[in-house]
Every structure is written in C-alpha cells, then in structure tokens.
Amino acid sequence: MSVRVVNMVMRAAFALALVLGLIFWTGHVVKPLVPLHMLAGIVLVFSVWYLGFLQARLPRGSFGLASIAGVTGLMVLIIGASQQRQPSGSGHVGVQVVHLLLGVTAVGVGEVCASRLQRAAGASAAERRQTR
Secondary structure, three states: OOHHHHHHHHHHHHHHHHHHHHHHHOOOOOHHHHHHHHHHHHHHHHHHHHHHHHHHOOOOOOHHHHHHHHHHHHHHHHHHHHHHHOOOOHHHHHHHHHHHHHHHHHHHHHHHHHHHHHHHHHHHHHHHHHOO
8 A cells, every 4th residue: 555545544534533532522522423533543543553564664664663653553542442431530631631642643653654655765766767
C-alpha cells in the first residue's frame, strides 16, 4: 500500500477521532458514536504502526522510531480503552488529556515515519534516473 494513502488514512482517522473526542469531552456523549471513535483510534494506531514498521525496514531506517511508534500506539489504545471503566470526575479529565496528547504524539510519529519513507522513495527514484 502506498505510503501516501496510509498517511492520509491516518490523518482522516485522527481528524474523526479528535472531533468525536471533543464532542464527548464537552459532555455530549452520544453512545452510538463511541464505537466509531474507537474504530477511528484503532485505524490511526494501526496506520502509525505500519508506517513505523516500513521505515524501520529502510536501509537507514530507525528501530528507535519504530519502537516509539509501537509504544505510543499501544499506550493510546490502552488508555483509550480504560476510559470506559473510569468514573467521571477531575481525575478522568487528566486521563482524557493524556489520551489526547498521546494521540497527537502518535500522529506526529506517524508523520515522521511517512516523511522518512517518502524521502527514501524520492532518493531511490533519483538514483534510478541517474543510472539510465
């Protein structure tokens, strides 16, 4: 699958999850939309993991960046899933803030991975043109 497609899917999933999350945060929890928010989060995390894995396979790929993608995505999923079991209150707002910050961080890591992949694809295309 094209890096550009996965990157756009990741961005769309983030936008959807963010909008739904903000709706929930304002106290308008529409129960039928919670699974959609969770699905968007899962798609986002799998996209980040996929981009992290692909960039780690590059000749100059970063295992550290792939590890950060893996851990950040896992934390987003764990904290997101745990929110349904937590009672509302001031402590819950802290969990929501951490979940939001981890989601934004995951997207940033995914963007860095996609950028590395696109640069590598551009460099290999330039090398092929030079050898002709």
